[in-house]
Amino acid sequence: MTTIKDFHRRSIQDKEGFWGNEAKRIDWHKPFSKVLEYSKPPFAKWFVGGETNLCHNAVDRHLAERGEQKALVWISTEVDKEESYTYRQLHAEVQRVAAMMVSLGVGKGDRVIIYMPNTPEAVFAILACARIGAVHSVVFGGFAAASLAARIDDAKPALMVTSDGGSRMGKPVLYKALVDESIKLSQFPPKSVLVFRRGLDANMPVVAGRDVDWVELAGKHKGAQVPCAWLESNEPSYILYTSGTTGKPKGVQRDVGGHAVAMAASMEYIYCGGPGETIFTTSDIGWAVGHSYIIYAPLIAGMTSIIYEGVPIRPDPGVWWKIVQDHKVKVMFSAPTAIRVLKKSDISWLKKYDLSSLKHLFLAGEPLDEPTHAWISEGLGKPVIDHYWQTETGWPVLTAMPGVEQTPIKFGSPSFPAYGYDLKLLRESDSSEAGADEKAVVVIEPPLPPGCMSTLWNDDARFVKTYFSTIPGRVLYTTFDWGIRDKDGYYFILGRTDDVINVAGHRLGTREIEEAVNMHPGIAECAVVGVADQLKGQMPMAFAVVKDPAQVASPEGRMKLEGEIMKTVDKQLGAIGRPSRVFFVALLPKTRSGKVLRRSISALAEGRDPGDLTTIEDPASLEQIKTALKGASKGTP
Ligand code: ATP
Ligand code: MG
Numbered sequence: 292m293t294t295i296k297d298f299h300r301r302s303i304q305d306k307e308g309f310w311g312n313e314a315k316r317i318d319w320h321k322p323f324s325k326v327l328e329y330s331k332p333p334f335a336k337w338f339v340g341g342e343t344n345l346c347h348n349a350v351d352r353h354l355a356e357r358g359e360q361k362a363l364v365w366i367s368t369e370v371d372k373e374e375s376y377t378y379r380q381l382h383a384e385v386q387r388v389a390a391m392m393v394s395l396g397v398g399k400g401d402r403v404i405i406y407m408p409n410t411p412e413a414v415f416a417i418l419a420c421a422r423i424g425a426v427h428s429v430v431f432g433g434f435a436a437a438s439l440a441a442r443i444d445d446a447k448p449a450l451m452v453t454s455d456g457g458s459r460m461g462k463p464v465l466y467k468a469l470v471d472e473s474i475k476l477s478q479f480p481p482k483s484v485l486v487f488r489r490g491l492d493a494n495m496p497v498v499a500g501r502d503v504d505w506v507e508l509a510g511k512h513k514g515a516q517v518p519c520a521w522l523e524s525n526e527p528s529y530i531l532y533t534s535g536t537t538g539k540p541k542g543v544q545r546d547v548g549g550h551a552v553a554m555a556a557s558m559e560y561i562y563c564g565g566p567g568e569t570i571f572t573t574s575d576i577g578w579a580v581g582h583s584y585i586i587y588a589p590l591i592a593g594m595t596s597i598i599y600e601g602v603p604i605r606p607d608p609g610v611w612w613k614i615v616q617d618h619k620v621k622v623m624f625s626a627p628t629a630i631r632v633l634k635k636s637d638i639s640w641l642k643k644y645d646l647s648s649l650k651h652l653f654l655a656g657e658p659l660d661e662p663t664h665a666w667i668s669e670g671l672g673k674p675v676i677d678h679y680w681q682t683e684t685g686w687p688v689l690t691a692m693p694g695v696e697q698t699p700i701k702f703g704s705p706s707f708p709a710y711g712y713d714l715k716l717l718r719e720s721d722s723s724e725a726g727a728d729e730k731a732v733v734v735i736e737p738p739l740p741p742g743c744m745s746t747l748w749n750d751d752a753r754f755v756k757t758y759f760s761t762i763p764g765r766v767l768y769t770t771f772d773w774g775i776r777d778k779d780g781y782y783f784i785l786g787r788t789d790d791v792i793n794v795a796g797h798r799l800g801t802r803e804i805e806e807a808v809n810m811h812p813g814i815a816e817c818a819v820v821g822v823a824d825q826l827k828g829q830m831p832m833a834f835a836v837v838k839d840p841a842q843v844a845s846p847e848g849r850m851k852l853e854g855e856i857m858k859t860v861d862k863q864l865g866a867i868g869r870p871s872r873v874f875f876v877a878l879l880p881k882t883r884s885g886k887v888l889r890r891s892i893s894a895l896a897e898g899r900d901p902g903d904l905t906t907i908e909d910p911a912s913l914e915q916i917k918t919a920l921k922g923a924s925k926g927t928p
Contacts, residue, residue, distance in 0.1 A: 553742025
């Protein structure tokens with residue numbers, strides 16, 4: 292066995308040798324002539340001249356050996372349904388949808404916007420695009436019409452695919468109605484809209500001549516055979532917009548060959564998932580995690596992938612662990628935000644089912660605070676791996692790699708740079724390399740490894756300007772995250788570079804303060820933001836969600852808990868990090884991917900406009916912040 296250190300070093304020093312070898316994991320219709328072409332930095336081209344197809348590698352390739360194995364298991368606790376598809380069945384379904392798309396005039400290079408809930412049909416549609424070489428752009432269901440319209444105008448789709456509706460906490464969420472509204476707002480509407488009816492919107496509007504009923508069209512394409520289109524490795528496979536936590540979302544474009552190779556390699560080295568084994572990724576297909584680890588990586592690896600429609604606590608907080616037991620899940624992937632939801636329930640829920648099949652739980656998307664990391668690790672009795680990545684990278688940048696070497700986990704740390712990433716921590720002051728325990732900006736020396744974004748859709752200039760032009764005089768990829776490496780070489784992400792606050796000349800990452808607040812046993816989660824202060828420049832202000840709301844029902848209770856939290860912060864971080872106030876709310880404003888909208892909170896606290904809120908999960912959360920702040924100005928906590 293090699294060590295992570297050696298493995299990483301080899302991946303950086305001999306990029307072509309390393310990735311040329313990894314490329315053997317997938318089928319190539321035509322072999323590539325060059326592993327890496329990097330003549331026009333920062334644009335990297337991987338496996339140049341090679342021809343392949345993502346759908347072939349995810350589906351067709353497995354038919355001979357595992358045609359009767361389950362490829363996809365759909366579990367919906369929203370509509371109480373479970374369906375599964377073998378690789379052979381998936382192959383048939385995908386070909387049928389591919390034929391349907393072709394009949395609607397979709398061809399190679401055309402964009403298809405998929406706006407659907409977590410359902411098998413969404414997966415068929417995604418793979419059908421890959422099969423015919425159309426570029427899919429999955430948009431997370433539930434975005435406001437204006438957000439969807441902006442994406443339509445950016446991608447200019449030939450087709451949109453949607454459902455009548457989805458369901459959340461048992462309530463229908465209308466998809467098709469919103470598609471209609473967004474099309475009205477857009478300048479480049481698609482010719483056709485393919486609609487899969489689930490019976491969730493009895494009054495679903497239909498636009499004659501444009502809307503096409505999925506089931507009706509599918510009836511005409513039973514048993515269809517549609518060959519895979521062979522694409523040059525660097526042609527676009529999909530566009531995916533970032534979460535939009537920090538402003539206008541960016542249309543991340545991914546390639547074909549590099550993406551397939553990165554997916555296959557990560558499944559072995561990072562996730563330790565192999566053919567015939569089961570993975571359960573709780574994400575939505577609309578996010579990068581869903582693309583990579585519900586669909587592409589598991590299927591390319593020949594695994595059984597569980598796609599889940601529902602929340603972690605319905606019908607009860609044991610629902611996910613029952614799935615792990617019943618389906619013998621080996622690899623599980625979720626987000627800190629979900630674990631914090633579970634943390635509000637009793638820990639005994641984690642111990643109720645037989646989890647002997649589970650090897651690891653992976654978490655990504657937001658900083659995983661130490662108390663939550665410890666809570667879930669102890670509750671499950673399994674290694675819980677925090678790992679850090681971005682929509683832009685498509686797979687982990689910082690992570691433990693148990694498939695390469697078993698390394699001890701440090702709570703609160705996403706461990707080490709993954710192979711392929713030449714990661715650096717640079718001082719903000721002069722861009723020199725930071726030493727141990729020194730806060731710095733996380734950057735990556737390009738070329739970015741296979742699987743990362745190739746550019747921003749239709750906007751090479753913005754790609755270069757946004758990501759590679761922030762460090763003067765150098766071409767480096769900026770993550771816009773703030774990090775630190777301890778003496779043992781473990782990395783910690785301290786939040787986004789624009790989340791750093793300046794208290795009387797001291798620079799503090801809001802995450803550090805959040806971490807300290809979370810140390811109080813009564814707190815489920817919290818957000819800390821910087822608020823302008825005449826004396827100190829900025830002061831941290833905390834908004835916390837308590838595990839037991841009864842604790843903060845009275846003004847006395849709130850005052851007492853606020854005092855305790857301030858003491859906890861003093862003890863953990865020193866008085867410099869102590870929040871000026873701690874407010875208690877029932878929920879935090881988050882994006883639909885579970886990321887806290889710290890910028891909007893701090894704007895409200897400073898009496899400014901909270902900015903673009905189209906990605907917010909629940910607008911009621913902002914009202915809570917406003918109410919809390921209003922109470923404060925009247926003098927009651
Ligand atoms: P936008 O770029 O449009 O503002 P976004 O950055 O929220 O949106 P994503 O690509 O979904 O969109 O999120 C990536 C970011 O999430 C990272 O840059 C980092 O800030 C945060 N993140 C992800 N995983 C972790 C982790 N394990 N620890 C800390 N932060 C994480
Ligand atoms: Mg980002």
